[in-house]
Amino acid sequence: MRDVGGLGRHGSWDGVRALVTGFGVSGFAAADTLQHLGADVTVVDERAPGDDRRREEATLLETLGVDLRLGPGSTTTLPDGLDLVVTSPGWAPTTPVLGQALASSVPVWGEVELAWRLRDHDAPPxxxxxxxxxxxxxxxxxxxxLRAAGLRSAAVGNVGxxxxxxxxxxxxxxxxxxELSSYQLHWSSSIAAESAAVLNLAPDHLxxxxxxxxxxxxxxxxxxxxRRACVYNVEDPATEALVMEADVQEGARAIGFTLGPPGLSMLGVVDGVLADRAFVEDRRTSAAELGSVSDLADPAPHQVQNALAAAALARAHGVQAGAVRDGLRTFRAGPHRAAEVAAVDGVRYVDDSKATNAHAAEASLLGVESAVWIAGGMAKGARxxxxxxxxxxxxxxxxxxGADRELVAEALRRHAPDVPVLEVDGGEDGFMDRVVQAARSMARAGDTVLLAPACASFDQFRDYGARGDAFAAAVHRLEARG
Structure with missing residues (x-):
């Protein structure tokens, strides 16, 4: 087995036998890059390409000489003679082919770990x-x-x-x-960011x-x-504990963010103003104004925390206060994140399908006064x-x-027995219309019908986006009927 630990972008990959597990977005990027570098590449995935783009990518890789083994049974046995496995992020260590690689001391890297090792000499931080x-x-x-500061930036990783x-x-x-998920970080070992943040910690993907x-x-x-800043959530002590446990470079600082007035080396909120007492010359007696809560399109507490964390990372990079304000003023969240779909008979219908765990759903529910809550799906081991x-x-x-709705029902029976509950079976045509109609039957004027499922969607939908789209379409049909 060849030692690949020291190989980078300019090393010789000729003859390296690499296996890529998973043929999604990350898997294609890994296979394409490794082939370009000169490695002999095999790709395995239990699923065949599911759409035209994946099929075109499969054809391209096969034309380039990549060995694609796609379909049931392809991930049960590790090929012989491998020097490296690069895995897509969602693949668990218990997957047979990965378990065999680990047992055989074949290095297993994630796509992000491979990216770190292939940075060029003048790579961006x-x-x-x-x-x-x-x-x-x-x-x-x-x-x-960062863009408001005039920097050439890109949002990458788990974001798409x-x-x-x-x-x-x-x-x-x-x-x-x-953006890095726990899966991507699990399969990483050498990444050393300029600055990093852990926003919060709650049970997920257990x-x-x-x-x-x-x-x-x-x-x-x-x-x-x-190297520069470890950003943590003052209201979530577990994030600060992770900072204290980390082995960082000399000179790296711990920077907190809080919804209250900031202490030294913190960002926080004072009378509705986003204030920085971390990246100012005399932080003991002064603070920099980074804008105000009213600059945010959504001033919910969790969104203010997100803004403070983003501001802390930008300020650690040297961005001026005015650019922080300008960037936050222009920012609009993507779809399926607390997006109001319509108001019908005085009831708001809100799509927060991105709330795929209990922590996210709690933040969403606490953002409304009175909700008819649509919940359930795949619990991922959560309670x-x-x-x-x-x-x-x-x-x-x-x-x-969804599949694990009984877990939500049990929690409601234990802790909110007076809250009425309706269950809707199935996933066939008309399913979401029945869900919306059930919610409407309980809602009163002034309420919010809130899709914040606290669960993943894969038992019934392609992804959380498809779930949110189905909800929005059903609401619009309800609106059209009047």
Missing amino acids: WLCITGTNGKTTTVQMLDAI RPVLEAVMDPEPLDVLAI DWHGSMDAYQAAKGKVYEGV FDELVEHTRDRLRGAVLI
């Missing part, structure tokens, strides 16, 4: 963001701030575009704003990681080797007792859907 919730919004906020693609792009960039300790340890990897305990006073009723 990495500003990395992880956490249970708010990652995508915060990365996009950070990208908006693979980090590897950005790293190998010949178009020069000044800085990368990178079925994949096996325990909350393992999940938190994966998140904490984002702080390893940080919902704390969520219901913290939000029961906001619940007019609940409509439960």
Whole structure:
């Protein structure tokens, strides 16, 4: 087996036998890059290409000489003679082919780890963001701030575009704003960001990681080797604990963000103003104004926290206060994130399908006064007792859907027995219309029908976006009927 640990962009990959597990966006980027570098590449995935783009990519790779083994049974046995495995982020260590690689001491890297190793000599710095919730919004906020400062920036990683693609792009960039999931961090070992943030920590993906300790340890990897700033959430002490445990470069600072007035080396809020007492010359007696809460399109507390975290990373990079304000003023969140669909008979219908875990759903519910809550799907090993305990006073009723809806129902019975519950079966045509109609039957004028499922969508939908689209379409049909 060849030692690939020291290979970078300009090393010789000729003859390296590499296996790529997974043929999604990250898998294609990894296979294409490794083939370009000269490696002998095999790709395995239990699923055949599902759309025209994937089929075109498969044809391209096969034309280039990549060995594609796609379909049932392709991931049960590790090919012989491998020097490296590069895995797509969602693949768990218990997957047979990965388990065999680890047992055989074959290096297993994630696509992001490969990207880090292939950076060029003048590569742009990495500003990395992880956490249970708010990652995508915060990365996009950070990208908006960096662009407002006149920097050539890109939002990449778990947000959509693979980090590897950005790293190998010949178009020069000044800085990368990178969203990293716990999966991506699990399969990383040498990444050392310029600055990094853990936004929050709550139980999620425990079925994949096996325990909350393992999940938190994966998140904490984002702080390893940080050069400038480790940004943490003052209201979530577990994030600060990860900073304290990290092995960082000399001179790296711990920077907190809080919804209250900031202490030294913190960003916070004073009378509605976003204030910086971390990156000012005399932070003991003064602060810099970075804008105001009213500058944000959504002033909900969790969005203010996201803005402060993005601002902290930007300020650590040297961005001026005015650019932070300008970037936050222009920022608008993507679809399926607390997006109001319509108002019918005095009832608001809100699509927060991106709330795929209990922590995100709790933030969403606490943002409304009275909700008919649409919840359920795949629980990913989570429980919902704390969520219901913290939000029961906001619940007019609940409509439960999906494979693990009984887990939500049990939490409601234990902690909110007076909240009426309706369950809607199935996923066939008309399913979401029945869900919306059930919610309407419980809602009163002034209420919000809130799709914040606290669960993944894959039991019934392609992804959370498809779930949100189905909800929005059903609401618009309801609106048209009057």
